[in-house]
Amino acid sequence: MDDNLKKLSDEEEALLREFEEERSRARSSMNTDIREELKQELAEQVKESMEMEMKGGVEQQVKQAFESAVDIEVEKALSVEDMKKQIEAEVRKKIEDETRERLKKEMEENIRKEVEEREKGKKDELLKKIQAFKYLEDEMRQEQEKDAKEKEKLIEELKQKESALKETDPALREKLKEELKKELEEERLRKKEELLRKIETAKEQSKKEESNKPGFSQNEKVTILQIFEESQNVMNSILSARLSKKEVDSVFYDALLRALDRHPAVLKRVMYDKTGNPMPGGMLNTSRLIANTDMLEAKDEEQRAPKMFEALRAVFEERLAMIEKLTSADIRNKIALDTLNHMKKSMSRKGYGIKTESIFIKQIFPSVLPGAR
Structure with missing residues (x-):
């Protein structure tokens, strides 16, 4: 090649050099373009990867932030609910305390007047x-x-x-x-x-x-209810000698529900204590019963008290009716008579007084065999 170059003229050599330089520049430019193209592709891939990572990170952050916000709101709601329950409990206790204190003063005054x-x-x-x-x-x-x-x-x-x-x-x-x-x-x-x-x-x-003395005091209502509850305990005890405890409880609860249908205003919620649990043995919440009676629409106590007696009589009647259904009419009458005789002796022994005894026997105790009274 050197021999050939030596034979070239100066002009040819100049053209050759120019060609070589152009080829070198083209190759250099091509290499640069290839590098730039590869660099661009790599940059696109890196960018896409970074965007994907960034997108996933944002979603994770959003998810975490959302869950955190939800947790906070739930805790707030629970705190508000707890606070509401606490406030309700405090208000209830305050009302109970105030009511208890007011009733204590009223009852002390009423009892003092009654005693006098x-x-x-x-x-x-x-x-x-x-x-x-x-x-x-x-x-x-x-x-x-x-x-x-x-x-x-x-x-x-x-x-x-x-x-x-x-x-x-x-x-x-x-x-x-x-x-x-x-x-x-x-x-x-x-x-x-x-x-x-x-x-x-x-x-x-x-x-x-x-x-024949007029009027009927709160204390007398409590006494009547005490006598009624004693009679139910006596009847429960007598009946337990013939039926199982489950059957006896069923008689007392079911009969109370039947009586509730007849006298809803007086007997509503009397089968539950103040915490909402059922009263044991089908007994009555006497405080609730008296409160229900006091809230009846009536002119005075002379009209309200008989409604309470009617409701108690209905409870008594329904229980005796269920006893008759489970046993017989003879057994029903015997249990009724035994209960009545027991209560007569008890009332006489405790000295409740003629008026109270008369109300229980004539207005609350159901009809039994002829001549039983």
């Missing part, structure tokens, strides 16, 4: 009894004086008869003495029966006045 009125009534009744017995004593004294005079008269007659019979048969004389003695004893018994009859009349009049 009862003591005044006892004094008035005692005064009436004293006057009645004084009147009876006056009558007794008059009767005794009359008896003494009649006795003296009879003795005088006896003496006269004895004097006339001194010469007669001793057996006849003894017979006359016996007849006179018998006559005196009959007269004494007659006077005693008459006096006892007057005393009994005075007692009945006093009882009638007590039972």
